Amino acid sequence: MRGAEPADAPDEAFTLADYERRARALLPPAIWDFIAGGAGEERTLRANEAAFERLWLLPRVLTGAGRPITGIRLLGRDWPAPIGVAPVAYHTLVHPEGEIATARGAARAGLPFVVSTFAGTVLEDIAAVAGGPLWLQLYCFRDRDVTRRLVERAEHAGFEAIVLTVDAPRLGRRLRDVRNDFRLPPGVAPANISGDDFASPAGHAAVAFDPALDWSVLSWLRSVSGLPIVLKGILGTSDARRAVAAGADAIVVSNHGGRQLDGSPATLEMLPGIVAAVAGGVPVLIDGGVRRGVDVLACLALGAAAVLVGRPVLHGLTAGGADGVAGVLGILLDELQDTMALTGVDSLEAVDRSLVAQREQLP
Ligand code: FNR
Numbered sequence: 001m002r003g004a005e006p007a008d009a010p011d012e013a014f015t016l017a018d019y020e021r022r023a024r025a026l027l028p029p030a031i032w033d034f035i036a037g038g039a040g041e042e043r044t045l046r047a048n049e050a051a052f053e054r055l056w057l058l059p060r061v062l063t064g065a066g067r068p069i070t071g072i073r074l075l076g077r078d079w080p081a082p083i084g085v086a087p088v089a090y091h092t093l094v095h096p097e098g099e100i101a102t103a104r105g106a107a108r109a110g111l112p113f114v115v116s117t118f119a120g121t122v123l124e125d126i127a128a129v130a131g132g133p134l135w136l137q138l139y140c141f142r143d144r145d146v147t148r149r150l151v152e153r154a155e156h157a158g159f160e161a162i163v164l165t166v167d168a169p170r171l172g173r174r175l176r177d178v179r180n181d182f183r184l185p186p187g188v189a190p191a192n193i194s195g196d197d198f199a200s201p202a203g204h205a206a207v208a209f210d211p212a213l214d215w216s217v218l219s220w221l222r223s224v225s226g227l228p229i230v231l232k233g234i235l236g237t238s239d240a241r242r243a244v245a246a247g248a249d250a251i252v253v254s255n256h257g258g259r260q261l262d263g264s265p266a267t268l269e270m271l272p273g274i275v276a277a278v279a280g281g282v283p284v285l286i287d288g289g290v291r292r293g294v295d296v297l298a299c300l301a302l303g304a305a306a307v308l309v310g311r312p313v314l315h316g317l318t319a320g321g322a323d324g325v326a327g328v329l330g331i332l333l334d335e336l337q338d339t340m341a342l343t344g345v346d347s348l349e350a351v352d353r354s355l356v357a358q359r360e361q362l363p
Pocket of ligand 1: 034035036048086087088089116117118137165232254255256257258259287288289290308309310311312
């Protein structure tokens with residue numbers, strides 16, 4: 001299944017970009033494309049990472065903050081750092097142990113793991129090896145019984161929140177997958193939902209996703225689960241306000257890593273407006289293009305409570321299983337500590353808007 005490793009793929013990984021290069025060298029091109037790609041012309045995909053390039057951190061000196069503490073508290077739980085694993089389908093595409101290895105890797109850092117509805121391994125098995133908080137990402141299917149059973153199983157297995165993805169009434173048109181006629185290889189399938197004909201992710205979504213999903217889904221979800229509900233895929237201020245009014249316990253500012261609406265803005269650009277609109281009502285998380293510790297601190301300075309990381313975790317999993325996942329998360333954590341120390345903040349409570357400036361706004 002795996003392609004040859006070219007000479008330019010680094011043996012050792014010191015950055016998330018090193019892991020990305022390794023993963024690209026190892027994966028068959030169609031699987032690489034499925035992971036790396038976005039919808040349409042991939043404008044939004046590129047915008048997510050590019051937005052970080054326009055933001056500078058403004059260091060403060062002689063603050064005595066050389067030993068920063070990265071811990072936060074979210075939804076009643078302590079996290080060792082404001083970093084979690086974003087929900088990504090089918091970890092078994094890149095590693096035979098799939099989400100089990102990811103959970104082991106995340107456990108080493110004690111960081112949370114949001115498990116996809118389309119996980120390739122069994123929820124209870126993931127829970128058995130997890131070491132940090134586990135959240136279940138939920139796609140709401142036309143078949144509400146399938147959806148409800150998934151939620152009930154997660155709750156029973158000790159998952160601590162439901163992350164309802166709200167930006168997918170249908171799948172975005174991911175042209176790389178269309179051109180590759182992408183199919184899941186034999187042996188890769190969702191392990192936690194009943195049904196058949198999963199081979200084409202786009203084809204399955206077209207049949208199974210509820211295209212009529214609206215805000216009433218929240219009260220339905222409340223009626224089947226007592227877990228906190230996180231809405232993932234909010235990009236606008238009025239939707240953010242509405243989410244709070246509808247009783248969401250947290251939101252994730254996300255454009256699905258550029259895989260849904262191509263032409264939607266970078267998440268980092270929308271973050272400050274959403275934080276202002278929510279006005280402290282619920283924690284605001286963000287994902288999309290976070291690749292360095294500086295990026296994490298930039299998100300927090302703009303008001304995010306935490307970040308989720310998607311593709312880099314799969315790169316780590318591809319390159320080294322649980323060790324690779326632990327490697328990716330460890331690098332981000334080390335870089336976050338470096339960044340905090342060098343910016344002059346010793347705890348995340350001390351991080352605020354005054355630490356960042358858009359390039360264009362500098363005097
Ligand atoms: C995703 N994402 C995703 N989101 C979700 O809610 N449910 C899912 O099953 C998936 N599956 C998935 C597969 C793959 C291969 C990718 C790359 C992404 C989106 C994911 O949770 C997250 O929003 C983005 O990946 C964040 O952007 P970065 O960190 O990948 O830039």
